[in-house]
Amino acid sequence: MPTLEDDLQDLSTAEDFLNYFGINYDIQVVQVNRLHILQRFHNYLHKAENAMPDDEAAQREVYIRLLTRAYQDFVESDALTEKVFKVFRMHEPQTAFVPLEQIMSKSNPAVSGKM
Template sequence: MSNSHPSAGILDRLNKASSAEEFFSLLGVEYDPGIVNVARLHILKRMGQYLAKEQFAGAAEPDIRARCKAMLEQAYADFVASSPIDQRVFKVLKDAVADHDKPMAFVPLSELK
């Protein structure tokens, strides 16, 4: 296989992609720009979580492409159905919920100096 961009494997091409829109274009996934504008990092992070669970060793390029496309479609669908806040793919959002579950410490005003 040559090193030219069109013949590079889909995983290599996705690795070099510089925008969410490029991921959608490379994999041929339709999307609403309004949803991608709000949740682009969340969608790509979720896709990365799905990719991390996959084993591609020995798989044929068409199969790898189809599986990547399905993962992007699923990640995108996650954010069509609910918001980034609801999905909580980033640690800061998970921690925000965890803090709400903890009882708040009470300090009476008489204790403040």
């Protein structure tokens, strides 16, 4: 008898996962966001891996809850807003920490007057 892990290895598309776990979905939402849904599901699973139960039935419930949540993220929002992939975050303002000591350092051309 195949295990949950065996079954999961045979799944490849968002539709495969949603159908396997019996989650109702709007095909238009999935067609537009399939990779985003799968990546978000993966991210949720990664965060939950330390708390994953040993019992396969309980694991299945966790998978259903997290996949439903990942799908709902894109029912209620969109890929541009959710920014699942790095490419969507590349043009956001970046922050950097510069210690005050480095700013006031004599080797800093702005402080030493050697510009």
